Amino acid sequence: MKVLVVGGGGREHAIIKKLKESNEIEKIYALPGNGGMAGDAECVAIGAKDIPAIVDFAKANDIGFAVVAPDDPLVLGAVDELEKIGIPCFGPEKKAAIIEGSKVFSKNLMKKYGIPTAAYEVFDSAEKALAYLEAAPVPTVIKADGLALGKGVIIAMTRDEAKAAVKTIMEDKAFGESGNQIVIEEFLEGPEVSVLSFTDGKTVVPMISSMDHKRALDNDKGLNTGGMGTVAPNPYYIPEIADRCMKEIFLPTVNAMNAEGRTFKGCLYFGLMITKDGPKVIEYNCRFGDPETQVVLPLLESDLFSIMKSVAAGTLTAEQVKFSKKHACCVVMASEGYPQKYETGFEITMPADKNIYVAGAKLSGGKLLTAGGRVLGVTETADTLADAVSKAYETVKTVSFANAYYRHDIGKKALEV
Ligand code: AMP
Ligand code: GLY
Numbered sequence: 001m002k003v004l005v006v007g008g009g010g011r012e013h014a015i016i017k018k019l020k021e022s023n024e025i026e027k028i029y030a031l032p033g034n035g036g037m038a039g040d041a042e043c044v045a046i047g048a049k050d051i052p053a054i055v056d057f058a059k060a061n062d063i064g065f066a067v068v069a070p071d072d073p074l075v076l077g078a079v080d081e082l083e084k085i086g087i088p089c090f091g092p093e094k095k096a097a098i099i100e101g102s103k104v105f106s107k108n109l110m111k112k113y114g115i116p117t118a119a120y121e122v123f124d125s126a127e128k129a130l131a132y133l134e135a136a137p138v139p140t141v142i143k144a145d146g147l148a149l150g151k152g153v154i155i156a157m158t159r160d161e162a163k164a165a166v167k168t169i170m171e172d173k174a175f176g177e178s179g180n181q182i183v184i185e186e187f188l189e190g191p192e193v194s195v196l197s198f199t200d201g202k203t204v205v206p207m208i209s210s211m212d213h214k215r216a217l218d219n220d221k222g223l224n225t226g227g228m229g230t231v232a233p234n235p236y237y238i239p240e241i242a243d244r245c246m247k248e249i250f251l252p253t254v255n256a257m258n259a260e261g262r263t264f265k266g267c268l269y270f271g272l273m274i275t276k277d278g279p280k281v282i283e284y285n286c287r288f289g290d291p292e293t294q295v296v297l298p299l300l301e302s303d304l305f306s307i308m309k310s311v312a313a314g315t316l317t318a319e320q321v322k323f324s325k326k327h328a329c330c331v332v333m334a335s336e337g338y339p340q341k342y343e344t345g346f347e348i349t350m351p352a353d354k355n356i357y358v359a360g361a362k363l364s365g366g367k368l369l370t371a372g373g374r375v376l377g378v379t380e381t382a383d384t385l386a387d388a389v390s391k392a393y394e395t396v397k398t399v400s401f402a403n404a405y406y407r408h409d410i411g412k413k414a415l416e417v
Pocket of ligand 1: 118141150151152153155185186187188189192214282283
């Protein structure tokens, strides 16, 4: 069968490498993919948000199954359009992708169905938000309603910072229409855990837990990024917490989406905080996380393609999803200066026989050149977390490009638990 994967980052590379293990797949196309994954899939220069072109390509190329990985095309309805022409998909339809596409929707869903999350208020005008902030407790968290390239969340330590955030989002329109409404919510404290799950709308099967490292610099300093590294499993996600999450969060969320007529099929991502009052939802994503996928999928022992087909067909069972008992660590290598200004176009050299997931690179004259902020992620697995971390850093030494930057402490916090 020919399979199409929409997207072009490290997450998509990890999905493609795992799908390649399936005997049933004869060819994988990545739309648009990137030069660093050209050995694993045929990259086609069609943007992930260009839904009419994706549909035309699928029709013309006898595609039997599609995986839509990034948030934008899911929220724009790529799955709905592909299903209309008879192509089964892994990923939620537009009406379910709203769980990530609108924070106002997801917060109201959690309130209506009693799913634990931070207390919040919704505002549709800067004036009302600013008036509310006069007496609101700080720190507080300001969130743009819609997608904002992962930048729509501002943690304000003081009232002045909170007011400035409201102005940035609602008056200066820093995130465009995404900031027409905002959520102002209670600041929660505790360790964070990412749990990706497979769900067909009836059964929800959590994958192995993971821990992201979002800040740019060592010891969680510097700006928020798309993620500088991950480890799995997450040591804070002990069995007692996992049980509570299943009962209090995962099943209630899937049931709530069904009750709203928005059945969710695909990968539902739970961004959780383990507070002193128990686990609470920080955010939902309607897709695999990046770079969580780069540690989760290498530990998946089952066939990813057969799981994805079962999710699409509504026949998922827990027995289909088996994870290894090993640990994984992914160190992201970025261009120095990311997430702000950085230079690209430097030649990348790296070993061919390692789990290296390429995110920001292009092929030019037979050479692989850097082409983005996060360039690639190096993943290693081992029987212990300590070994996975040290193996990953050993492999990092065998990768080079001119302005490479990476954190030196991925996994450090997890090892101290
Ligand atoms: P996001 O951009 O949605 O991934 O959120 C970025 C980060 O903001 C999260 O990973 C949390 O660390 C933090 N965050 C979001 N909401 C809250 C909250 N209510 N309390 C404390 N931290 C938060
Ligand atoms: N790593 C967090 C995300 O994918 O949103």
